[in-house]
Amino acid sequence: MNADKLILDGTRVAKSINESLVKRINQLSVRGILPCLATILVGDDPSSETYVRMKSSACKRLGIDSRRIHLNKATTTEELIAVIQQLNEDPQVHGILLQHPVPHHIDERAAFEAIQIEKDVDGVTMLGFAQNAFGMASFPSCTPAAILAILDYYQIPIEGKHAVIVGRSPILGKPVSLMLLNRNATVTICHSKTNNLPLIIGLADIVVAAVGKPAFIQGAWIKEGAVVLDAGYNAGNIGDVDFDACHKKASAITPVPAGIGPVTIATLLKHTVLAAEKSKITT
Numbered sequence: 303m304n305a306d307k308l309i310l311d312g313t314r315v316a317k318s319i320n321e322s323l324v325k326r327i328n329q330l331s332v333r334g335i336l337p338c339l340a341t342i343l344v345g346d347d348p349s350s351e352t353y354v355r356m357k358s359s360a361c362k363r364l365g366i367d368s369r370r371i372h373l374n375k376a377t378t379t380e381e382l383i384a385v386i387q388q389l390n391e392d393p394q395v396h397g398i399l400l401q402h403p404v405p406h407h408i409d410e411r412a413a414f415e416a417i418q419i420e421k422d423v424d425g426v427t428m429l430g431f432a433q434n435a436f437g438m439a440s441f442p443s444c445t446p447a448a449i450l451a452i453l454d455y456y457q458i459p460i461e462g463k464h465a466v467i468v469g470r471s472p473i474l475g476k477p478v479s480l481m482l483l484n485r486n487a488t489v490t491i492c493h494s495k496t497n498n499l500p501l502i503i504g505l506a507d508i509v510v511a512a513v514g515k516p517a518f519i520q521g522a523w524i525k526e527g528a529v530v531l532d533a534g535y536n537a538g539n540i541g542d543v544d545f546d547a548c549h550k551k552a553s554a555i556t557p558v559p560a561g562i563g564p565v566t567i568a569t570l571l572k573h574t575v576l577a578a579e580k581s582k583i584t585t
């Protein structure tokens with residue numbers, strides 16, 4: 303492994319996670335259990351449609367059942383919650399993923415909270431978040447878990463390092479901050495009201511970009527030798543990091559695409575298999 307300018311290859315990490323699942327899926331099959339992920343898409347946002355399709359295809363490739371529910375964009379919060387409750391009660395469904403974002407008129411938090419904790423494979427509920435904060439979640443949020451999986455796969459030390467997280471969303475910035483804190487990093491969380499962002503990023507050994515703005519993190523802000531993890535995914539396959547400029551300074555960096563994205567999907571599948579293993583019901 304070339305420690306100099308290492309590209310953190312998410313496809314490779316995802317492959318290794320997927321390979322570890324094959325035997326577990328076979329063992330479940332012997333018990334008469336077919337792991338099943340239900341995805342719910344509300345409306346017709348093309349990016350969301352693509353994400354859901356990618357998740358279903360990944361399920362299919364591994365022999366995991368996927369049930370795709372596509373609801374009209376006029377669906378109300380109550381109607382969406384009713385669908386989630388049906389899936390909660392369905393013993394053949396092990397994981398439920400509500401694709402974010404839902405149309406503005408829907409109370410997304412209420413819908414997330416309707417997902418039963420045992421099926422919250424995407425780690426979106428408040429209980430799941432709290433369990434993650436205590437380091438006790440079965441299903442931490444998938445993208446944060448993917449970031450940790452990449453660091454671990456490449457044996458990048460976390461303990462004692464200064465991690466700067468840019469973004470504080472409940473599905474990404476906050477949970478990844480807590481996971482890195484639980485692994486004994488010293489964590490700084492930045493957001494849109496942070497002063498002197500470049501100065502703070504310049505102190506980081508590990509930078510996590512979770513901003514939602516294309517090529518936002520500049521090479522000039524990065525400390526020589528820092529590890530850069532780009533969770534961003536913007537139109538045109540552009541991350542939240544100016545890759546070329548940051549690559550010159552970083553010791554290791556995730557690309558976009560083929561960085562954190564594929565590992566996020568593999569993590570979702572891993573959580574679905576674990577949910578099926580914990581279930582007592584056979585098909």
Ligand code: NAP
Nearest residue numbers: 445469470471474493494495512513514533534535563566
């Ligand atoms: P989000 O909910 O929009 O949160 C963005 C965060 O960035 C907010 O905390 C915001 O601060 C902060 N921010 C915005 N402008 C900033 C600025 N100028 N300086 C510093 N911080 C700023 O986004 P998200 O859902 O966390 O997603 C973030 C990115 O990750 C997006 O590109 C998304 O597509 C991507 N994503 C990727 C995956 C994957 O599988 N790879 C999964 C999920 C998300 P405030 O809190 O102050 O508003």
